[in-house]
Amino acid sequence: MTAFLDACRAAIGAAHILTDPADMAAYLTDQRRRHTGAALAVIKPGTSEEVAAIVRLCALHRVPVVPQGGNTGLVLGSVPDTSGAAVVLSLTRLNRIRSIDVINDTLVAEAGCILKNIQEAASAADRLFPLSLASEGSCTIGGNLSSNAGGTAVLRYGNARELCLGLEVVTAAGDLWDGLRGLRKDNTGYDLRDLFIGAEGTLGIITAAVLKLHPRPRAQLTALAALRSPAAALGLLAMARQECGDTLTGFELMSDLCLQMVHRHFPALRAPFAQAYPQYVLLEVSDGESSEHATQLLEGLMDAALKAGLAEDAVVAASLAQSANLWQLREHISAAQAAEGKNIKHDIAVPISRIGEFIDTTGRLLEQAFPGCRLVTFGHLGDGNLHYNVAAPAGMTDHAFLARQAEVNRVVHDSVHSFGGAISAEHGLGALKREEILRYKSPVEMALQRSIKQALDPLNLMNPGKLI
Structure with missing residues (x-):
């Protein structure tokens, strides 16, 4: 792959192509430190055009691409596998806020902008960007959109999807689609924006977005x-x-x-x-x-x-x-859990009216299967999203408990499905739940999703092994 890397260096500068293991290490391990992958290189373009140039080279040389923002995901969606065949495409240098329109109540931000910085830019213009997450000081808006992030204000303002009016995307072929339209109404064909939001980088790479602002509350x-x-x-x-x-x-x-x-x-x-x-x-x-x-x-x-x-x-x-x-x-619950020891996390959604019944029923099922397990249940009750985490019984080692993760997941996910819910509400599927979802999605739905993937990424180079 010498020719490929040399072409990448020529396209965006050698300083932005990382191949030394020490330089790449932070980009290869997931946020929970349970998986470390390998990569041919970490590539850090600085503009949308440079992203497009790199993707064209990847298509030419058949090199898989793993897009990455703040690497704060919890489902192994932004880290490579262990083959070392892929490149990690870090978008952190695309960190500019391009414009703010206070009359249209919109802000255009590049994918690598830290969520907290977008919130502060909106506030400086006497506006509110309401997406709010525990990781807002390090997650990026590109990752938020790619996973359709939720957070604590979904009840009033909606998920990331509802807060985005338009996108700029580099396709799998390396074309740059400019869909940065700040329109509330645009009935001119398929909604391409919604294809890329929540797709976890498997269809293309979001490089910028038009975000919806709101009046700042008094x-x-x-x-x-x-x-x-x-x-x-x-x-x-x-x-x-x-x-x-x-x-x-x-x-x-x-x-x-x-x-x-x-x-x-x-x-x-x-x-x-x-x-x-x-x-x-x-x-x-x-x-x-x-x-x-x-x-x-x-x-x-x-x-x-x-x-x-x-x-x-x-x-x-x-x-x-x-x-x-x-x-x-x-906001300290997740940190307290980490300090307490390893746990098995679930990011699930069930109809709001059935949450109480779900918690009671699933708790009994888990106690029967894993006596003494501890249920660390918290989340966004107003939109039906629970972080339904299971901690080891007292006296059981983390290693012994995690060895039964598949069994715990089966109890929880089967219960979620029986209540008409979803096994991922705001974290996505990534690599962690890619096979698990096949148990709950119909063959028709999976075939439709695969047909979209095949149409937009026929070489399967966009974040392969994730989501689908």
Whole structure:
């Protein structure tokens, strides 16, 4: 492959072609450090045109391409396999915000822009880009779109798909498609944008996007409610929607075990209640009127929930600092889990109305199959997305528990399917769930997806071995 690498160096400069193992190491291991692949090179183009030039060379030399943004994914979607045949195409140098249109409420960002930087650019223009994730300080918008990321504000603003109006994409043939149209209405053919969003880089490479902005709320306020069950949380959700309407931005469910782990590993963080409760819900409202109105709305909701017996206790943040402290409880769950030991993660979706029943039923099935296992259940109750993680029983080693991962997955995923759900809600399938999905998708659906892949990437060079 000397000729191929020499051509890549000529196209974008030798400094941006990494072949030394030490230089490539950070790009080859997944975020959870459970898989390390191999690559022919890590290639770092700086413009969309350079991405297109590299992809054309890959097509000419039949070299597979693994697109990568912040490498924060959890399903092995942005790292190569162990063959060493592919190149990793890092998009981190495509990090420019090209324009902001405050009248059209749009922002054009390149794929390598860090999500936090986009949020800050929108805020500087007195606008809101509402996509918000725990990894927002390191994930990139290209990866967010490629996995159709969700986050904590989906309830009001939708997934990444709903926040994108147009794309710029390098196709598998190395052509550059300019679909950067900031239109809310465009009924002129197939929606190519939606093909590439959520495709995990298997159809082409997103290089830029037109993102939808929103008015910046005048106030954001948070409350934490203590509950006796997931069923009570669903009752509170229905009440919150009725009372708060579109101001309800976030509705996050957390089990007591989650908060126990957070407090154990981050002692300064604890729920502000005198006793523990089985479940907690973190609510956020974003008000376009005033902080006083937001406070009145949220306090009224919590008072009504207590009187109705849906909440056992509740606290409403009195300031932005207190709101931030409450959110810290939610945002530290993943870190606390990592400190606790290895666990088997599931990013699942079920119809919102059936979440309580799903948690109870699946918990019983897991206890029967794996006595003493611990369920670390949290997530975005308002949109039906749970991070349903299973930790080892006390006394069992991580190694012994992870050896049974396929068995645990089967119990959880079969239960999800029986409830009419999906085994991936916002993380994607990557390589981790590529074979698993065949158990739950119909042959007709899989054939349709394969036909799209064959049409757009006939050489199977775009992130092979992922998704499909």
